[in-house]
Amino acid sequence: MENFRPEAVPNPAVRRLSLYLRQLEAFKRQDQRTISSKQLGESLALTDAQVRKDLAYFGQFGHPGIGYRVDDLIARVKHILGTDKIWNVLLVGAGNLGLALMAYKGFENQGFRIVAVFDSDPGKVNTGRGVFVIQPLSELQPTIQKLGIRLGIIAVPADSAQAVADQLVATGIQGIFNFAPVSLSVPSHVGVSAVDLAVQLEQLSFLVNIHTTAQQQVPARDAST
Secondary structure (H helix, E strand, C coil): CCCCCHHHCCHHHHHHHHHHHHHHHHHHHCCCCEECHHHHHHHCCCCHHHHHHHHHCCCCCCECCCEEEHHHHHHHHHHHHCCCCCEEEEEECCCHHHHHHHHCCHHHHCCEEEEEEECCCCCCCCCEECCEECECHHHHHHHHHHHCCCEEEECCCHHHHHHHHHHHHHCCCCEEEECCCCCCCCCCCCEEEECCHHHHHHHHHHHHHHHHHHHHHCCCCCCCC
């Protein structure tokens, strides 16, 4: 592992690592073998100083006169993020969102593989959904132990999410990706990443509304001038 102290790395810098990785992979698809901090920053509307500062948290990168070798930087960023290996992931919730997540093929390309799906609905348990057979929550512990699962996705209604999170923590899950529109309370050693789709849409509508309002407030030019 890179020689850095995780507690010293700001969360925004960690989030930007994922952006750098996506952009580097795009450069690789374009057969670009080297990249400068300026090129990488401009592609993401960041300064070259920000790119260098973010990467400096994790060690020494780049080569004088060359910049960054794209393949090398991709490998090192994946190693830092822990996605240079495949993580087994479980999913709780086989509703519409859960079905979409099951069908999504992009997870494995980024180092994540959904290997088990659970639901509390007796009408769904033991039924097939694609390559998965929906399991009851009572099978969480043995499945986690058998498959070495450390990450879980919650895609259940808000009023069920905390109870599901408690079960996941009790059975050894160390990281939770939460799609339920509610904040979860978990021990400090358990990581939580949340995606509230309604909040994201609210933020987007705010930006559009501000832009529209600003346009409406621009005074019309006098046609006679």
